[in-house]
Amino acid sequence: MSSPVLPEETEVQLDAVSRRLALTNDVAVRFARMVEIRLLEDRVIDLFGEGLIPGTTHTCQGQEAVAVGIAGATRPDDVVVCTYRGHGMALALGVTPDALLGEILGRQIGCMGGIGGSMHLSDSSVGLLPTMAIVGAGIPIAAGSALTAQVLGSDRISVSVFGDGSTNIGGFHEGLNLAAIWRLPVIFVCENNLYGEYSRIDRTTPIEDLALRAAGYAIPSETVDGQDVDAVLSVIERAAARAREGEGPTFIEAKTYRYAGHSRSDKAAYRPAGELDSWLERDPVRLYGEKLIANGTLDEEGIERIWAEQRDALEATLERVLASPRASTADMFTRVQASGS
Amino acid sequence: MPKLRMNQAIALAIREEMERDPTVVTFGEDIAEAEGPFKTSEGLLERFGPLRVRDTPISETGFLGAAVGAAVTGLRPVVEIMFVEFLGVALDQVVTEAAMMHYLSGGRLNAPLTVRASCGSGLGFGCQHSQTLERWLLGTPGLKLAVASGARSAYGLTKAAIRDPDPVVVLEPRALYGRREDFEPGEDAVLPFGVGELLANGDDVTIVALGQTVGIALNAVSEANGWSADVIDLRTLMPWDRGIVERSVARTGRLVTVEENQLTGGWGGEIVSHVASRCYSDLRGPVMRITAPDVHVPYGSELEAEYLPSSPYVAKQISELISTDKVPGHWWEDTR
Numbered sequence: 051m052s053s054p055v056l057p058e059e060t061e062v063q064l065d066a067v068s069r070r071l072a073l074t075n076d077v078a079v080r081f082a083r084m085v086e087i088r089l090l091e092d093r094v095i096d097l098f099g100e101g102l103i104p105g106t107t108h109t110c111q112g113q114e115a116v117a118v119g120i121a122g123a124t125r126p127d128d129v130v131v132c133t134y135r136g137h138g139m140a141l142a143l144g145v146t147p148d149a150l151l152g153e154i155l156g157r158q159i160g161c162m163g164g165i166g167g168s169m170h171l172s173d174s175s176v177g178l179l180p181t182m183a184i185v186g187a188g189i190p191i192a193a194g195s196a197l198t199a200q201v202l203g204s205d206r207i208s209v210s211v212f213g214d215g216s217t218n219i220g221g222f223h224e225g226l227n228l229a230a231i232w233r234l235p236v237i238f239v240c241e242n243n244l245y246g247e248y249s250r251i252d253r254t255t256p257i258e259d260l261a262l263r264a265a266g267y268a269i270p271s272e273t274v275d276g277q278d279v280d281a282v283l284s285v286i287e288r289a290a291a292r293a294r295e296g297e298g299p300t301f302i303e304a305k306t307y308r309y310a311g312h313s314r315s316d317k318a319a320y321r322p323a324g325e326l327d328s329w330l331e332r333d334p335v336r337l338y339g340e341k342l343i344a345n346g347t348l349d350e351e352g353i354e355r356i357w358a359e360q361r362d363a364l365e366a367t368l369e370r371v372l373a374s375p376r377a378s379t380a381d382m383f384t385r386v387q388a389s390g391s
Numbered sequence: 392m393p394k395l396r397m398n399q400a401i402a403l404a405i406r407e408e409m410e411r412d413p414t415v416v417t418f419g420e421d422i423a424e425a426e427g428p429f430k431t432s433e434g435l436l437e438r439f440g441p442l443r444v445r446d447t448p449i450s451e452t453g454f455l456g457a458a459v460g461a462a463v464t465g466l467r468p469v470v471e472i473m474f475v476e477f478l479g480v481a482l483d484q485v486v487t488e489a490a491m492m493h494y495l496s497g498g499r500l501n502a503p504l505t506v507r508a509s510c511g512s513g514l515g516f517g518c519q520h521s522q523t524l525e526r527w528l529l530g531t532p533g534l535k536l537a538v539a540s541g542a543r544s545a546y547g548l549t550k551a552a553i554r555d556p557d558p559v560v561v562l563e564p565r566a567l568y569g570r571r572e573d574f575e576p577g578e579d580a581v582l583p584f585g586v587g588e589l590l591a592n593g594d595d596v597t598i599v600a601l602g603q604t605v606g607i608a609l610n611a612v613s614e615a616n617g618w619s620a621d622v623i624d625l626r627t628l629m630p631w632d633r634g635i636v637e638r639s640v641a642r643t644g645r646l647v648t649v650e651e652n653q654l655t656g657g658w659g660g661e662i663v664s665h666v667a668s669r670c671y672s673d674l675r676g677p678v679m680r681i682t683a684p685d686v687h688v689p690y691g692s693e694l695e696a697e698y699l700p701s702s703p704y705v706a707k708q709i710s711e712l713i714s715t716d717k718v719p720g721h722w723w724e725d726t727r
Contacts, residue, residue, distance in 0.1 A: 129464060162497040172496045179463060180495035184483055190456020191488065197457055198464040201416055201442055208460075220480070224453025231448065385498035386532045388556035 063146065066176045070126045070144030073118065077347055078356070080122055080279060084114040084335045085360045087138040090147060091310075093364060094137065094154060094168075098314045102372075103154060107168040110138040112277075112309040115334035116241050117142035119282025119304075120209055123290055129177045129195040131188035132211040134169035135308075136181040139211060144176040147367040157374045164377030165385070185246075186216040189225035189238065196234035196293075207293040208236040209286075215246025217260050223267075226301070230267040235293035237286065238269070238301045241276060243308040248320060264301030276306030277334040280341070306334075393576070398568040400542035401431040401507070403576060404549035405469055409439055412467060415553060418445040418454060419471030419507075428473055429509055429568050451481035455506070459489045462504040462558070463496070469553055472508035474520045475562060482527060489558035490533035505552040506560045511603050511651055512699050513566035518687035521695075523602065525628055526656045528560055535559040535584055536629040540605035542572035544626055547582030555584065564603040564651075587632035589639070593619030595713055596645040599636060599662055601625045603699075604649040610702035611649075611709070618713050620647075628658055633665060637673075640666055644675035645712065649705055650682040654721070657682050676716045681708055684723040697722075 064072065072079045091109040098107055110117070113135075120130065121142035132139040140150055145161055153160030154168045161173050162180075169183040179195065182188045192210030199206040216222050217240060229236050240260050244251050251258060264271035270292075274285045282304060289300035307329040311318035318326075342348040348356075395403065409415045421428055423436040423446040436444040447454040451472060458468040472478050478485065485506060492502040512521040528536050535557055539545035545563060552559035574580060587599075591609060595618040600608040605624045612620050621639040625631055640646050646666045648659030663678040681700045689698055704722060711719040 166495060170495050174499050184487060187488055190453045191460035194457035194460020195464040197461045198466045221452045221456055224450035227448055228453045228457055385494045388493050388501040
């Protein structure tokens, strides 16, 4: 059995929208994208370790299926508001590895011109609003972008992606309440990875099933296995259909796990022994690869080839990015405000 | 010319902008059906309907955040913060979100958002409903800040704010909502940001005022004995009109700011430091700030009147400055 033809992402540099559409239309591309996210996140940790990047970063190894599921079930003209743990979401939506690594490394080819950094990504061509480095901040913003669609009579929807830690901040409750009373076309996706920064959910939150919180706002909710990309995809598809039909918001809790610590300096020593290992047994990238083999989409060789291609592509990206110019002094001044005064 | 109250001028400005631009929407607490606690949205729900004119729950974090999201995706929201203190629970949305959206999108998105907030002392609302709080916002890159001094400037600044591509906070001194002013609404009445206005001409001192203190400063000048002053309504603090202040000081040689805020961290500090460093050779006496004391806004008419700089007090301080070439002490320094 031969592997399907994948877009030649290494030779021909696809733009963000093409990358998004490829992922929407081709399950093998979905798998390749999950691999791309995993490899890039691992490499980012190395780059920080090598001292190439100052500051901090928040990686999402273990959560790839949620990002790819959301991207696969929505349109490039829909709006996504996510968090500072946003590399995976950005790549899934279509942001190119060059633009992402460029941003993380402070280069002008970065998706924000190198003045944002790891926590601040944005690409309006695929609906990615600026990622917010304030926990919970994106939730009311997503309600607002859904308001725009409602007022202008468009069928664009908004997706708000946030972690379990966000569900204790006021903006979460106020954003859900507003979306509910105004029946806004928005999907709230809570990535429950069990940890809010360094603290386990049972230390900060009186419930483990966060979908319960939606009931207080009369918002329908679904809980989904966040390690299963197809499960995520179909739950988002249902919620998106509801939103486009004018039936209002949906709350989705994706049960998932963050392999790394909260940020680069966090070794996650607070995790109970064996917890990470038990989640690794249900690794979303491996699970999806096995599923594609089982249903005959790919064979072992095809899976290996995708890993190898993505490794090569990442190194080529890194080489290009490191050779490209850093953000300049002028870049610091030119985007402070839209008007001249 | 119509004689409008300041709240009517604001409602007219919003109405006209909603007529000319279908992406303008307005929301806030009790602004739709009740037409605003200060009647600044009279007639808007009836004219534009519930899609564009909305009551919100009491949740500034939520609806200001929503305004940011709406602004970056194609609407021009005008949101009302009933009392400026309530901005405290939505400061993140203004300072760390709205003001950074253009920057955080690599210059591709704008956040054309207007935040209107009533502010200030004089009506006996007590310490949590009487502050001006410009200093919470002052010095925030990406944000603009305007302060109305009456019906005419409220109208002109509100229209300019709604049309502006950047987020703007417009502060409305609550004590002025009911005051009437003659002016001709229309395109010529739109006031550009960063342009102050010379409201009185004189030779001995430049008085820079803002919001409620503009009227106070003008009254002080009319009570002046033996001296005359330029009175400048600064109108916007971000950006502020350095040119009009510099040109005036070059002529008068003295600078006085009249501020409703407390002394420490007040906006006048920015103005006097600029003049003292950049216009030093023009000065023939020390720069002086007239402010409220570093206390909470008191309750009770007598104390509140004492707290806010009065016209006779402003006139007295300036007379002393001119006659002695020294800055007289603040009134409260004698009382402690």
